[in-house]
Amino acid sequence: MKHSKPLNFTLIGRSGSGKGTQAKLLIERFGNLFYVYTGDLFRDLAKANTDTGKRIKKIIKEGGLPFDELATTLWMYKIAYNVKENQGILFDGSPRRLDEAKVIDEFMEFLERKENTYNILLDISREEAFNRLIKRRICKKCERLIPWVGEFKKLKVCDKCGGELITRPDDSSKAINNRLDFYDKRVTEVVDYYKKQNRLIEINGEQSIEDVFQDILKAIR
Ligand SMILES: [Zn+2]
Numbered sequence: 001m002k003h004s005k006p007l008n009f010t011l012i013g014r015s016g017s018g019k020g021t022q023a024k025l026l027i028e029r030f031g032n033l034f035y036v037y038t039g040d041l042f043r044d045l046a047k048a049n050t051d052t053g054k055r056i057k058k059i060i061k062e063g064g065l066p067f068d069e070l071a072t073t074l075w076m077y078k079i080a081y082n083v084k085e086n087q088g089i090l091f092d093g094s095p096r097r098l099d100e101a102k103v104i105d106e107f108m109e110f111l112e113r114k115e116n117t118y119n120i121l122l123d124i125s126r127e128e129a130f131n132r133l134i135k136r137r138i139c140k141k142c143e144r145l146i147p148w149v150g151e152f153k154k155l156k157v158c159d160k161c162g163g164e165l166i167t168r169p170d171d172s173s174k175a176i177n178n179r180l181d182f183y184d185k186r187v188t189e190v191v192d193y194y195k196k197q198n199r200l201i202e203i204n205g206e207q208s209i210e211d212v213f214q215d216i217l218k219a220i221r
Contacts, residue, residue: 006088013122016132122205
């Protein structure tokens with residue numbers, strides 16, 4: 001591991017595999033990481049009073065995805081205008097497609113960061129993912145998302161504000177299966193691409209949050 005350049009991460013895995021949770025832990029541990037999450041970029045774009053912004057707003061509301069290159073363009077722009085030399089980059093949930101994996105490689109190569117980029121797969125089965133997503137809850141009051149793992153399963157009300165816990169409207173079994181189908185069709189190509197080049201860190205995502213994080217730290221040491 002080169003210490004002259006900051007560490008960079010891509011976190012991939014099925015919906016419900018705990019990418020967001022592990023991303024937070026990595027940021028706490030390594031501090032200076034620029035967080036890239038396509039969902040946030042689209043939500044920002046949806047606020048723009050532009051032709052593209054309005055179309056994205058509609059797509060977010062009705063479900064579905066825009067054309068492939070838009071996500072790539074948005075995060076490239078963000079990184080190009082924001083990331084300092086001493087700052088790492090953390091991709092939460094990207095790459096989601098083979099072409100996106102190749103663009104991330106090219107960009108990291110350009111920034112001389114490819115060697116210091118860890119591609120981490122949080123591996124959970126489709127069945128486990130479905131179970132976690134169908135059972136996870138959201139606080140009606142503060143919108144905190146309560147995952148269906150470990151101690152969280154026991155919560156009757158929100159552990160932050162005491163609010164009522166309800167199922168998320170976009171966590172219907174049809175919507176969940178759509179997301180999991182996308183993973184099986186497109187993201188598995190990314191997994192194979194990294195595997196073939198011996199550049200994938202595979203972590204058993206069906207452990208406790210703490211054990212998953214410890215395995216990540218061991219793998220990048
Ligand atoms: Zn709450």
